[in-house]
Amino acid sequence: MEEESYGSSERGSTSSEESAPYSTDSSSHATNPMNSEEEEEEEESSSSDDCPSKRRKHGPIVEEEDRISTLPDSILLTILSSLCTIDAVRTGVLSKRWAYLWNFVPSLRLADYYFRHAADRANFVDNVLLLHRASKLTNFSVEVEYNPKLKPRVDLWVRFATTAKVDQLNLLLSSCFYKLPQHLYANEFVSELNFRACEIKPNGLVRWSSLKRLCLWNLALHQDVLNEVLLGSPRLEFLELRSCN
Template sequence: MEQTVGSPSKKRRTRTKVDRIGGLPDSLLLHILSFLPAKEAVATSLISRRWRPLWLSLPSLDLNLEGFQSLPFFHRFVDKMLKLVDLKSVKKFVLEIHSSNFKPRDCFRPLKISKWINAMISNKVEHLELQLILFYGEFELPPSVFITNNIRVLKLSGVTVGTLSHVHLPLLEVLHLRSVRFPEFQSLKMLLSASASLKELVLKFWFSVHDYNPLNIGRLDHLVSADVPQSLFPSAAFSNVTFLRLDQHYCTQGIWPLSDDIPMFYNCTHLECVAGEWTRMVNCLRNFPILEKLVISESFKQPASSTSPPEPVLDVPPCVSLHLKEFTLHYLQDPGSHFELLKFITENARFLRSATIRRAGASEDGLRMLQKLAANLRRYESCKPMKQPPLVFMSS
């Protein structure tokens, strides 16, 4: 007896016609589209009638020059999109223009870019990310960027911040400034001083401490993570953080960046910095009582020769003996000068789980130093209680 209605082949054909993704609610589909570049998000309108209107309500616009044949074509695409999309639904706006294939002066349209930014700000965008590397700081941000009640995340790269007369960013929590020009450094001070809710700060740009005194921005009480040039601010500004990276690469002076009167960093568990005289650095670790991860970089700029003896180690900081779990040393060019530091850490960090040495060179002296250190670590391991996991030692 034939039973064609319930045959397996017909059931399979029926299942293939069901659009399970298209059956999802609009909110979930829009969330999925928010992870796509704007050009690809628009292309999904060709899938079916169900997808056709979705891109008009995107919560995130990621506009990237990559994939476009020319800057003028990219400009026309952005103009058209911002006219059609419901800008009130856009919470995140990303604009990336950093391709070496184009000549910026041929198609540089600062007024057009400012118009796009102002449109997003007037429609209460919360996340604003501008990467305009192609223009090498020629584009100056409109003042409206710094006077808004809605921005929570502000990430800028390759732009110029002009003279600021007023800053109002009450909800700003994340601020990243990379390759940003400040013709007047007081504008940076004003920006940070007015960001009372700031939790994450990244500053990566060149400056000279001979031209600028450390900027007194007060204490950023809500700051959790700071990645900043080492001599730009008093260390008290960041004393509440759990993560602190002090970068010498963007600064013109300094070896160990913290002064003798540094505050207590009661919450800091991760510290990365440049160290010259290791004994002074170790003594300063008393102000980091719960430090668990320490990353030390050898200075690019060696200190001037001094006839004064090195500062003696007063005692073993509590963070080293009780909390330190990971230790890393970068840019090892003079193995002998840092062996005592490595020896001090491995002998006194009772709960150390990993020690990593990354060398700039592979000299015979360096190899001998590592062999000696490895032998020292083996002796250290043999004295540990059996219940503790073995120390992982890596070199590269």
């Protein structure tokens, strides 16, 4: 009898062990996929704590560094020189770093298609030249709808450019002819001239000793005047005439 009871208890323990894998706790753990995902997220969270360089999924957004503003002034001025002057002036509102940077741009490109009235565009040009601080100009370009009332102001603009020893001077006017000031004919620094709707009548000799490129558009040009220009430009390499009478 004792042996039978021992055998029965042994069989009972065996059956309980066989049914253990199908217990309620083990079954719920094995059939719930959320537990494995939570464990993975906990592992990722712990790994991110161990490695601070890794960005967390819901971490704060860090603003990128302004690398352009850290560039040297010479590079920034080169960038601003590629813009129209009114756009270069607008960069002054970006930060203190840019507030007065445009004042030293070596290239000024002044066009009137940004303004509705002639007085507005003329005032803008005057203000730009008043605040400009570059001692040397590589390019000075004015493209406006000209009328005789603007002649005194355009004369001042040309004087400003020649005083800054400009390399390239562009006077691209329209509507009326602008008579070039006499001091411009004795410029020894300019290497390129582009005139549109301008009147060329020198009273004396033309002395453009550094001039290499000359473009004349939409103007009346007498043969004698053209000869004086060619004689006074010994280094001239390129001559372009468009719609010249």
